Every structure is written in C-alpha cells, then in structure tokens.
Amino acid sequence: QAGTEEHLLLPEEFFNFYSIRPPAGFLSTVHPPLMTFFYQGADGAKFGLAVKTRDPERTLSKILAWEPAMLLDLRPLFFDERPENIIAPFEDRIYRNIDWRFLKLSPGGNLGIAYGIFPARDLLVLTTSKESFETVINRLFDTR
Numbered sequence: 001q002a003g004t005e006e007h008l009l010l011p012e013e014f015f016n017f018y019s020i021r022p023p024a025g026f027l028s029t030v031h032p033p034l035m036t037f038f039y040q041g042a043d044g045a046k047f048g049l050a051v052k053t054r055d056p057e058r059t060l061s062k063i064l065a066w067e068p069a070m071l072l073d074l075r076p077l078f079f080d081e082r083p084e085n086i087i088a089p090f091e092d093r094i095y096r097n098i099d100w101r102f103l104k105l106s107p108g109g110n111l112g113i114a115y116g117i118f119p120a121r122d123l124l125v126l127t128t129s130k131e132s133f134e135t136v137i138n139r140l141f142d143t144r
Contacts, residue, residue, distance in 0.1 A: 008033035011051055018076040023066045029059040030124060039132035043110055047077045048127035048136060056117045059124055063115060064101075070113055071103065077128055083111055095134050096141060102130055 011034045012027050014020075030051045039046045053059040066073070067090050071083070083105035090101045090113075100116025114133035115126040118140050125140075127133040 009036070010034065014049070020073050020076065021069075022073075023062050026059070026062040026066065029053055029055050029062055039127065039129065039135060041110070041129065041131050043108070043129075044081070045079075046111075046127060046129040046132040047079070048125065048132050050123050050125045050136070053117060053122045053124050056119065056122050056124075060117055063124070067101075067103075071105070074113060074128075078111075081111065081128075096137055098137050100125075100133060100137075102133070104130075 010032045011030050014034050014036070015022055015027070030053050032051075035050045037048050037050075039048055075083075088104060090103045093100050093102050098116055098118060100114060103113040105112040110129045110131050112130060113126070113128065114130055115124065116133070116137075117124050118137065121140065123140070125133060125136050127136065
C-alpha cells in the first residue's frame, strides 16, 4: 500500500511494549533487529527471541546481573501459562558445546527461562522453555 513502510522491531520497542525492564546498559550491548518467534512443542507454544550482540561478554554480564529479577520481569512472555515460583537458581548447562543458563519453572522441567549466546553469530537467544532453546541451537548449527 502507498504510504506504508517496513519497520523492524527494535529491542527497546519490544521491552517497552511488555513493560519489561532489562538491566541498565543491556540495550546498548545489542542491536536491531529483534527476532521474535514461537516454538510449538508437545506442551504447547513457547516464546523466544534472538538479537545480535555488539559485545558478547558484556551482554552476558548484563543478563547475568538481571537473573534475580528476570522471572518477574519476563512474566508477560509466558502468556497464559503460570510458571511456578521456584526458589532454585539458574543452572549452568551445555548443549552442543554452547554454554547457556536455565531457570526451571515446572516439575516436568521444560518450562523456564533459557538464555545463552551463540558465539558463531554473536547472537543472544532467550526462550521460555528448555526444548525451544535446544531446538534453536540445533537450527543455528544447521544453517552455518
């Protein structure tokens, strides 16, 4: 249509829309566009996002500092699901030689907050399930 133009979603626009408060300085470590996606698994749809990072170490430092508030801040990304309030800390995990962190929010172990940096593309990946995070990593390896 005449008068319309494409606009890629900026990370700050996404976080503002959902009233998510990332830690100070986090947004300056990533750059647009922000890619959002849904993963359909056996236990329903899960949300995810990926964004390029300018400085992977600094981005990781900022997101590590965010962990204590992350569950409360990211609640809008769980939509109708009600994650349990779990006292357990984030766990360090490794999948296909990629270091990542996971906060388990269900007895079954799939629902949670998963994040890590895919170093081959300096890409921060954040999802709301273990299965969706591992699937994204598999697909990133498949497209290399």
